[in-house]
Amino acid sequence: MSSATVETRPRQQNPVGWLWRRFREFRRTRPFWGGLLAMIAGAPILYFPYAHLSLGGLTIAMSTTAGAGSLIIGVLMIILGLTAWFQPAVRFFAGVATILLTLVSIPVSNLAGFGLALLPGLIGGGLMVSWAPLPEPATEPAKGRRARRAKQVDNPIAQRVAAEPAATEPAKAEAVEAPTAKLPAQGAPKEPAAEPAVPQQPTAGEQEEAR
Template sequence: MSGAPQQGMRSAFRRWRAARPFWGGLLLALGGAEILLSVRASLKVILHVGMQGLAGYLLPTLMLVLGLLIIFSPAQRLFYSITGVMLSLGTWVTSNLGGFFVGLMLGVAGSCMAFGWLPDQEPRRSRRQRRREAREAKAAHPVPPGPEPA
């Protein structure tokens, strides 16, 4: 009985998710969260590299915010994703080697996915495929023979 509304909600979420660079934004946000957690690790685990002050918390927080902005405001995804890559690379110096490489890689991969995401459009066709389709269209609708020019 409760399966039908749940199925409707699931399909609505899928449609919403397909209209935006969801996975790229999610990976960027997860990368920022992972770096924030690694900054808060115990002193035995933390590698103190570079500036450990405000930048160690600011960059991953901004990565988390940019990931959410990519998800909820996909029209601005190019700016957010470029900024996300730069912030992710900046965490190499400021936040324990980018959260021990994991957060850094999640942030860069998510930003690249968001940058490369395109809204729904026709799939690209190769030149060979376009020629083949033109030949098939020509064969399906042959030109009727007309009077020969004199």
């Protein structure tokens, strides 16, 4: 079988590559790392007041009277992280609220989850406040230019309109280069007109000879 008769198979799209591209676009268009750190900081604040640790045969319950406050702070920080992901327009408010809740959790929720939520909460709030979207490129993408050129090639009317200016340009150039008649300049001095010849009178000797 020759290579001319071989049928080309359609290119199969890699699902892993497609997911990675979608995730990269999602990550670049929002404060991703700030929201992630805010949710990570809310997890220990929410967990430790309701955790039960067992040391050998001894069970230690860490629940205190601040359990309700820790629950509210942890849930709010997770919600703020998700809000920064899916509503980037309110990222400034979400970042400031995350920083304030992290500071409030120090006296309320076991020293901000035994210090595990302190740094992630402060850093995540700062990243959300300082994040800004990328500026849009001013140039037209290559695909758009190619599509426009393809439309002009397929459209005979566009070809005719594009050819008319090119045809008129040589005619304009010839008209500019053509010599023009020289006209007398205004205000130039006129040449003096020729005076009529005055007949000379005969002298006295000539008159006597004529007599």
